[in-house]
Amino acid sequence: MEALAQVAGLLADSTRAAICGALLDGRAWTARELAAHAGVAASTASEHLTRLVEGGLLVEHRQGRHRYVALAGPHVAELLEAMAAFAGPRVPPRGLRAAAVSEAMARGRTCYDHLAGRLGVALKVGLVAAGVLRTGTAGVGNGDLATADLAASDLTITEPGMVWLKELGFEPGNRRLTRPCLDWTERVPHLAGAAGAFLCEVFLDRGWIRRIGTSRAVLLTPEGEQAWKDLGLT
Amino acid sequence: MEALAQVAGLLADSTRAAICGALLDGRAWTARELAAHAGVAASTASEHLTRLVEGGLLVEHRQGRHRYVALAGPHVAELLEAMAAFAGPRVPPRGLRAAAVSEAMARGRTCYDHLAGRLGVALKVGLVAAGVLRTGTAGVGNGDLATADLAASDLTITEPGMVWLKELGFEPGNRRLTRPCLDWTERVPHLAGAAGAFLCEVFLDRGWIRRIGTSRAVLLTPEGEQAWKDLGLT
DNA sequence: TGGACGGTTCGGCGCCGGCCGAAGCGTCCC
DNA sequence: GGGACGCTTCGGCCGGCGCCGAACCGTCCA
Structure with missing residues (x-):
């Protein structure tokens, strides 16, 4: 210790x-x-x-x-995320400028090497809906959707999902494929791990998202919206 | 921050x-x-x-x-585990008595609410071999088994595995089913999460393992060895 | 009704660590 | 070469924190 x-x-x-x-x-x-x-x-x-x-x-x-x-490395980012998530939800910042920055960050941002914020959560939800990802709370649960959703943090890639990823150029390595990362602003897990990092890279490389200034906040470009639909996401 | x-x-x-x-x-x-x-x-x-x-x-x-x-709660234990795992492998303790305690701990111990040490790792390996668990590094990998094993930290429960667990009395709740927990002594992930906690409880309740004194170290009893075989584990 | 015991509060001590500005070093560019 | 610039090292200051023992409070037990 x-x-x-x-x-x-x-x-x-x-x-x-x-x-x-x-x-x-x-x-x-x-x-x-x-x-x-x-x-x-x-x-x-x-x-x-x-x-x-x-x-x-x-x-x-x-x-x-x-x-x-x-x-x-990613292991440090994971440690920081774990501690930040534990530290709990913060009070919303005061002031116009601070609120604007905060809002942009909440809309979408990078989280070390993957996407977070509402954009990140939307990506995860879209991937689940498209059958690329599967959330693994296999149990019947108790009907409490709110808490069940928070606990539904086992993310696995389906076989068709892996094919889809490889068509985009993904090559699995030693790094863990998927990892749930609890979102600071949304309090909902989104996609991290090798697959999350890969998708973030693809989005940036192809101009589907763009950084706002030099901050971590990112914006979905019109091309990105189009690509979003082309990929079969919602 | x-x-x-x-x-x-x-x-x-x-x-x-x-x-x-x-x-x-x-x-x-x-x-x-x-x-x-x-x-x-x-x-x-x-x-x-x-x-x-x-x-x-x-x-x-x-x-x-x-x-x-x-x-x-478990979330605190998980935070501590994450930080301890990050802090890295420790040098082996010196001295006879310290070494004996350390050896017992390395053989098998509880880690908050689940099993760890060689016993915990053996349990995970046995469950994978028996088809209860699946490790999810789906990629073809690069042939590097040593690192691949360390990265193979996606644990999911198979459908037959869930049936097997329920026969033992397991009832899924809101808590995440499986979670890999990096072992301090073995440097290999073992089974944590709701399923890991449940199995540890079963093992203790049925006398398959017994605490050594008041420490965290545990011992597999003869009944435990028999049950281990009866369950189809290796 | 004492005495033993677990736990808490309080003062006081000493150290560690974060901060700054000043001075110095190496690099870059004109 | 000279000056601007990024970074580092070094003293020195100050506050905070961990530690203890002594006194105190409640509980348990004889």
């Missing part, structure tokens, strides 16, 4: 947590960007980054006078 | 982490027991317990002059 306390200690500081939260977009940030984002001096951020890298949460990549850092 | 830092802060202290680790056996402990286990004064433990309860990690149950505390 000593080791657990150590990694928890890395995340126990609000500045370091803010840094990790920013990196959840899956991209590499420079030390200065993160310092500004967290609202601390560059020297302070530098020390935090060193600790996070030494702790194995982040990897760094030095390029000229820049120090880029990123999450060390 | 502020909330994440807060819950991380609860686990960032080695004494509190030790307390949570002890409670991972799924039972309720008194404040005094936990103080002794963590090696701190009763007053110190009392304050820690208050903080953990207020933070939602623990629930308490006052009975006479005793204060029993336990993990607030």
Whole structure:
């Protein structure tokens, strides 16, 4: 448990947590960007980054006078998601600008390497309806749909679904295919794992979604809406 | 991310982490027991317990002059497991007595409400072989069995498997049926979730396993070995 | 009605860790 | 070469937190 306390200690500081939260977009940030984002001096951020890298949460990549850092991998993102989900639903932010940003994030965003927000949830629901995914709460349940939906977090890919994915260019690797990721804003699981990352990549590569500015928020483009229909999603 | 830092802060202290680790056996402990286990004064433990309860990690149950505390639920156990698994494999303990305890734990133990250790892994493997469980890394893979096995962490219950479980008395509820839980000692996923908890209960109720002293370590009884065969496991 | 016992509250101590600014180092670009 | 820039190192400050023992409160038992 000593080791657990150590990694928890890395995340126990609000500045370091803010840094990790920013990196959840899956991209590499420079030390200065993160310092500004967290609202601390560059020297302070530098020390935090060193600790996070030494702790194995982040990897760094030095390029000229820049120090880029990123999450060390999907396992770190999963850990952060698990903790954030546990920390529970947050109160909605106040203020016009904050609300606008929050609304864009709630509509659709990237969550490390896959899609989240209402867009992410819609994608999962569409894939289930199209028979690509199957949610695995096989039990008869007790009729309580609200809680049953929350618990319905076993996602598996059907055989036709795998064919569909491979036609899009998907190649299964060692990484776990599907993983439910509890959505912060929607409180509903959406699709993560190798398949989720692949679909997010496809959507970005083909211009079906576009990042809003440099934030994690994304927007479904008109081409994306068309493709959505072409793929047989609702 | 502020909330994440807060819950991380609860686990960032080695004494509190030790307390949570002890409670991972799924039972309720008194404040005094936990103080002794963590090696701190009763007053110190009392304050820690208050903080953990207020933070939602623990629930308490006052009975006479005793204060029993336990993990607030499976979701807390899952969080702890995720963090412990992330923290990585530990060096083997030194010393005869420590090694003996460690060996018993590695052989078989409870992990909150399900079975872990070699026994837990054997159970999972047996269930897969018997067709009750299916591991879902559906891809053709790349032939790398070692890593493929680690990634093969999608566990689903087959239709015949569900019939088999129901014959044992299993009733599906809202809780997620299966969940892979990365084993600390074996570094291989085993069966958690509602089905894992149910099987652990069955094994304990029917005397197929027995706790060693008051620790989390468990032993397969002769009746258990017989039942193991009767159930068609290997 | 005592005494033993589990738990809690409170003061006080000491340390650890986060923060900053200043100074220094390496890189890039004019 | 010189200046701008990104980053790091180093002191020093300060607050917070974990720890303990002593005193206290309730419960249980003889």
